Amino acid sequence: MYFKLPNKIIDELRRWLPILSLTTLIVFLVGLYFSILNSPPDYLQGDSMRIMYIHVPAAWLALGSYSFLALSCVCWFIFRNPNFNLFAKSIAPIGAIFTLIALVTGSIWGKPTWGTWWAWDARLTSMLILFFLYVAYIMTWQSIVNKELAAKISAALGVIGFINIPIIKFSVDWWNTLHQPATISKLSAPSIHISMLTPLLIMTFAYILFLATLFLIRLKIEIIEQKILRANK
Amino acid sequence: MISDLFYMNGYGVYVWSAYFFTLISFIILYYYYYSSLLKKEQELKNLQLKNE
């Protein structure tokens, strides 16, 4: 059955874990160096723009992880292979943390630029809604006792969430044009100068590596839990 | 040099608090999941030993 195949790959990757974590750390430190020391402050926002280097990658990965989650739910419906559920279940908490980081750093960044901790900016609001979707998905696994049922329900929920992201995006943007005072749009990435692009890309790469490491760890945990479950049955 | 690195002409407190929050959550996340992975692997090993 499919179940055996990925096991071998994941056991293989498991041995690479320490190296993977190390490279993530190195890339992260390089990214930090570039974003803090080696890039000019923005002419308008000054140094507070450096928060962008950790806010924007977190937002990208938050959305990226949810798309991955929803994609594995769709694949589970099509191929009925239990592994896809494990993928979705492993990525969910990581994606939720990235969304949380994006929210917190976004509001910290907002303080100097708009003077308030929270502004109903279109992207921040969508990020907040995305956080709700993550919490809903994670809670499905906890509150439904019978695990086969929980797998089916959470898969359905993942897909529902995914269908709703464009709808929510569309309505929040439209709503934003209705109430949007002009100044707030400044939070959108300021005119990216080449010297600012490099730290952003390095940090994004570091985030992706970190996501991969955590995903691998979470997946291994889920697979072991499956084995323990099956062993006790 | 060092002092203005922290001061960052006024924005330092925001920049550093944001970075601090991100780094701390990364470290906690990594540590929590890595330790629970080791715990789970240990549990599996004991289970397999018990079954033989």
Add this chain to the structure above:
Amino acid sequence: MSNKLIINDLECFRGEKIIFKRLSCNIESNQTVLIRGTNGSGKTSFLRTIAGYINKYNGTILFNDNDLHHEKSLLSNFQFIGQKNSLKENLTVLQNIEIWKLIYSSKKNINEILEHLDIGSLLNKDINSLSDGQKKRVSLSRLLLSNSMVWLLDEPLVFLDEDKSNLLANIILNHNNGGGITLYSSNTDTNLQYDNIIKMDDYAVL
């Protein structure tokens, strides 16, 4: 109008575990069958499998020579009354019966049913103020509401005392005379007359 219910080597599961196997019998209309067995010997699962609540089973159940596993539409001929009275606690007896009448979209008039089960006096009382015996009789009213041929009663006599079980007896009687079949389970011997008996312990898998 004669009906035939033929069950051959039926096997039921609880989760992955087989409860009983190789259970076969055939029941003609105008027959009442008692299902005897200790608690947990699968009496309820047997009744629920016939009624269509459980579709994971081996063996075949034929009703007038069509297999119930494929002819799902025939299931409306079966009526299962479990120990759990599915009553709306905060509503009155009359309201509950009215609501059931709508599910079965039956044309029967309610008063006639009330006489049969002697619950005419309880009409406007809330369900949660009734005794277990009264609740069971209200729950049994569904049998008369639905025009189903095969009655499957799980421990119907538990809360019914002497004269109330006679009520049930003659309801079953004229149901069977009209070509119906009745199966009921009990873990003690009962004074309700029956034509043949299925002992679950003969087929149980321990």
Add this chain to the structure above:
Amino acid sequence: MQFYNLIIRDLKLAFYSSTNFLLAASFLILILILIPFVFGSNVSNFSLLFRGFIWISIALSILLTLDRVFNSDYEDGNLDTIILTQIPIELIVFAKFISHWIANCIPIIIVIPLAGILFEIGIQDSLNIITNVLAGSPGMVFIGSAISALTLGSKRAGIYKTIIIIPLYIPFIIFGADQESSLVLLGLSMIAGVFSLFISVYSLRLYAE
């Protein structure tokens, strides 16, 4: 024929336990009465406040009566009985949707013109609000019922359902509060209707077998 019986059954069920039949309307009236005390009586944009609170009370009344849609029948076994009467599951689910909508939204629609008088909302505005509500509230009811069907088996149902539903209600609330977007609302309701029907049938099959 049985389809209407099911709807009538649910309406009777709601009407007999009258607590939640009038819940929606009483919610709206309660909230509306509180507005002047909270915001002062000479507030300029009463109509926006009025419009917003209507949508909030629709959302609240749906959320609070969610477990009457599938849960109460599921717990006392009636759901299995209904399914076993071999009415197609799609009809059963659709009957539940419609009866839940009638029980929740019709009282609010009736109350709107009356409450409108309290807030100097002209007939024209009331009609506009009613068309918006008629276009948008079915979608909200569909989503609410679908999620309650999906989460039949979960322990901590209350909060968990609301967390799933709130993000899905946001598009309705946004376009509901705007005057000219009843067509968009209708579109949203239809999309919600299709998906909710599909999801509810899927989860009923999941739980019933």
